[in-house]
Amino acid sequence: MSTGPGADSAPAPSTTTTMFSSLRIRNYRFFAIGALVSNTGTWMQRIAQDWLVLTLTGSASAVGITIALQFLPMLLFGLYGGVLADRLPKRRLLLVTQSAMAVTGLVLAALTITGRVEVWHVYLTAFALGLVTVVDNPARQTFVSELVGPDQLANAVSLNSANFQSARLVGPAVAGVLITAVGSGYAFLFNGLSFLAPIAALLLMRPAELHHAERAPRGKGQLREGLRYVSSHPELIWPIVLIGFIGTFGFNFPIWLTAFVHDVYDAGASTYGLLNALMAAGSLVGALLAARRGTSRLRILVGAAVLFGILEIVAAFAPAFWVFALAMVLVGMFGLTVNVTANSSIQTATDPAVRGRVMSLFMMVFVGGTPLGGPLFGWITDAYGPRVGLALGGAISLAAALGVGAMLARAGGLRLKVDLRRGHKHLEFVPKQGKRTVKRLPTAV
Numbered sequence: 001m002s003t004g005p006g007a008d009s010a011p012a013p014s015t016t017t018t019m020f021s022s023l024r025i026r027n028y029r030f031f032a033i034g035a036l037v038s039n040t041g042t043w044m045q046r047i048a049q050d051w052l053v054l055t056l057t058g059s060a061s062a063v064g065i066t067i068a069l070q071f072l073p074m075l076l077f078g079l080y081g082g083v084l085a086d087r088l089p090k091r092r093l094l095l096v097t098q099s100a101m102a103v104t105g106l107v108l109a110a111l112t113i114t115g116r117v118e119v120w121h122v123y124l125t126a127f128a129l130g131l132v133t134v135v136d137n138p139a140r141q142t143f144v145s146e147l148v149g150p151d152q153l154a155n156a157v158s159l160n161s162a163n164f165q166s167a168r169l170v171g172p173a174v175a176g177v178l179i180t181a182v183g184s185g186y187a188f189l190f191n192g193l194s195f196l197a198p199i200a201a202l203l204l205m206r207p208a209e210l211h212h213a214e215r216a217p218r219g220k221g222q223l224r225e226g227l228r229y230v231s232s233h234p235e236l237i238w239p240i241v242l243i244g245f246i247g248t249f250g251f252n253f254p255i256w257l258t259a260f261v262h263d264v265y266d267a268g269a270s271t272y273g274l275l276n277a278l279m280a281a282g283s284l285v286g287a288l289l290a291a292r293r294g295t296s297r298l299r300i301l302v303g304a305a306v307l308f309g310i311l312e313i314v315a316a317f318a319p320a321f322w323v324f325a326l327a328m329v330l331v332g333m334f335g336l337t338v339n340v341t342a343n344s345s346i347q348t349a350t351d352p353a354v355r356g357r358v359m360s361l362f363m364m365v366f367v368g369g370t371p372l373g374g375p376l377f378g379w380i381t382d383a384y385g386p387r388v389g390l391a392l393g394g395a396i397s398l399a400a401a402l403g404v405g406a407m408l409a410r411a412g413g414l415r416l417k418v419d420l421r422r423g424h425k426h427l428e429f430v431p432k433q434g435k436r437t438v439k440r441l442p443t444a445v
Contacts, residue, residue: 091210159287
């Protein structure tokens with residue numbers, strides 16, 4: 001493993017994987033602390049933004065449009081962000097993107113606190129934030145490998161998700177209190193100021209202790225090169241397809257939760273914050289379990305996606321609030337397992353020279369599908385009610401999981417074995433007789 005200049009003088013971290021093993025690495029500790037503060041602000045802004053739009057318009061479709069505008073740049077330009085992440089020094093790139101994201105939060109705070117905010121202001125700042133995210137997301141995702149190296153990559157990816165979900169436990173609850181007490185503007189203000197933490201963390205890192213990563217030179221055809229690379233590897237393309245379906249159709253929670261709170265349970269912002277916190281609690285459990293495993297298997301990805309779809313359907317028809325709330329905890333846990341397992345399995349199976357482009361494709365289909373799914377499910381939710389919208393999202397996610405599971409099994413030369421005898425595994429994938437599995441798939445499946 002090659003490292004940056006001067007890294008030989010630093011003590012080598014243990015390669016043993018435990019639940020929190022990546023935190024032994026100094027640069028990653030700074031990264032994680034800065035991210036925790038910033039993620040808390042991000043969740044506060046998400047809750048405040050959704051509720052502000054609903055208050056200004058009274059429409060779930062308007063919430064869907066806001067979400068769509070925030071993620072539309074990823075759909076349009078996501079692959080170019082991956083090219084930049086492969087070409088440029090990621091630490092310097094992140095200093096620029098984090099600073100720009102701080103500005104968007106502070107502008108929205110100023111407009112809201114002064115009472116001048118209109119819904120088009122929210123649309124515009126959401127779109128501007130999305131443009132910055134096009135570059136920030138692949139750079140941040142792939143920078144993790146430079147912080148911890150390949151041995152701890154899967155663990156660090158899981159801890160990043162645990163970090164994000166820990167902030168989700170705090171952010172929505174604080175946002176709900178702030179919105180009720182003083183209005184949405186102060187949640188936006190906290191978010192803008194929270195970016196000082198990751199900026200400080202990046203400045204305090206020791207560049208000599210980063211793991212060296214070859215940067216791609218400028219050249220023609222780099223987008224096509226990344227797409228060809230993914231299309232030639234079944235263990236990459238099918239998880240990306242699955243995450244695209246789930247991200248587009250199964251992760252429209254700002255629309256569904258606001259509609260359930262407003263239309264089904266006739267409650268306010270504090271209940272919306274509570275439901276987001278409950279989902280975060282489940283997601284945090286999912287992330288910590290993934291960190292403890294230390295490995296990412298595609299069978300876990302498919303199984304978690306199947307349960308995610310089923311639980312969304314169950315939640316849609318929950319007869320009481322407490323049943324719905326409990327279902328949201330489990331939806332959060334399995335949804336996070338899908339995300340983390342797909343992310344870490346794709347990163348560990350990808351050549352570092354094209355990792356930025358591969359991860360930009362991953363993020364493009366995961367969050368870039370929101371401009372399609374957000375307005376569609378906003379309209380379905382307005383027209384037919386939140387229960388129908390959530391159930392349809394779960395049904396599509398379930399169908400996608402079953403289809404991708406079948407394709408992965410076929411690519412790996414596997415078949416489903418059913419054994420109903422006591423003491424035996426009732427369902428498992430086993431090699432087809434006389435067939436060899438596809439190269440690299442045995443370790444991934």
